[in-house]
């Protein structure tokens with residue numbers, strides 16, 4: 001049997017690169033040959049982030065293609081929208097050339113048997129079809145956000161979208177409008193369906209793009225989801241009724257930690273490949289070692305969120321008021337207008353000097369699994385939220401963008417592991433919610449239960465473990 005060869009094409013942000021890399025490592029451990037496609041811009045960033053290792057290893061190669069963006073457009077507030085436009089319009093041609101070049105293999109590379117983009121990259125599915133290569137898509141989020149986004153089109157058709165006027169954004173309309181007909185989902189407010197409902201423009205790019213991309217996932221031969229069956233049982237059952245080829249293989253970090261899924265070290269060398277775009281502050285792990293179990297508040301807003309200076313100050317003073325030690329991660333580009341860590345109020349730095357650690361980027365999964373961490377204040381990006389669930393850490397949730405509102409809904413009201421923060425950040429509420437989460441026995445019990453569920457799913461006989469084997473088999477079948 002020929003070795004399967006997947007060309008993995010993540011959307012060029014950490015929320016997609018990370019799970020795509022984790023899945024690639026798992027597949028490689030099972031003998032799948034991987035070509036991992038990054039943008040030239042991101043490859044330069046990986047190489048510049050000291051400590052990050054791009055390279056490649058047996059059965060894993062990296063290819064870089066241009067993302068088509070002008071450097072001047074990378075700093076703007078709408079970076080993600082610009083990136084989505086650029087990838088959609090300009091990525092297809094170089095990707096087509098790459099897949100065409102590799103299609104028949106040669107020089108130690110087996111013929112390509114699958115093109116595997118993440119969500120938001122459906123042009124790659126078209127490229128695969130044009131070249132006659134099978135395809136599968138890896139979602140950058142869970143089953144519930146997919147189901148919700150697939151319904152944006154119906155919400156448009158029945159006149160809920162775009163919003164009638166600007167007042168709908170502030171008069172409680174988004175919270176009061178309840179959608180109770182999405183298959184497999186509990187009643188959900190319009191505002192929790194997606195950030196892209198927040199528009200009065202019928203031609204809004206974000207809305208159009210997300211409707212198109214959510215529905216285009218079904219063009220793929222299979223949908224791979226970084227989730228586990230018991231976490232999203234109802235919505236997965238509803239999705240599978242429409243699209244039976246769904247492989248749930250998460251939480252990917254938990255799966256990767258299982259050594260019995262790996263024959264890689266003894267047979268084909270290490271897969272410690274790292275594609276982080278920022279330099280990791282690994283010293284924060286040593287700082288965590290010095291803290292009491294369950295005492296630390298960990299705060300991180302992911303790779304794309306942008307805060308105002310005022311919002312950062314409210315979060316900072318809220319943390320100060322908890323009286324707890326905290327690890328606060330502030331990316332260089334987190335604060336609108338720049339400033340990074342320097343945007344923190346100087347008095348706050350003095351007042352909290354003995355119980356804070358500030359970092360610009362950290363090894364998040366290791367941090368969340370550290371025994372010192374007792375609460376995660378998060379923007380509820382899918383990966384961050386799932387990493388927290390798999391580590392058994394309850395959350396304070398402050399969504400900003402895309403599917404993060406749906407994630408918060410599930411964390412707070414379905415899984416019982418989170419509390420909401422208002423959109424307008426207030427220090428008193430930040431302190432109150434952090435304390436409530438850290439003192440709640442119920443939330444801690446729920447979090448521990450979901451951690452066990454995640455472990456069980458990743459164990460032999462568990463849903464994710466078995467689905468991964470099924471996915472490998474499907475890739476082998478495509479190649480034969």
Ligand code: UDP
Nearest residue numbers: 014015018302303361362364381382383384
């Ligand atoms: N991440 C990390 N270190 C950080 C911040 C984030 O390793 O300091 C990783 C995090 O573990 C997750 C990803 O970056 O895997 C962020 O993805 P997510 O879906 O949570 O949010 P996004 O960045 O897409 O908004």
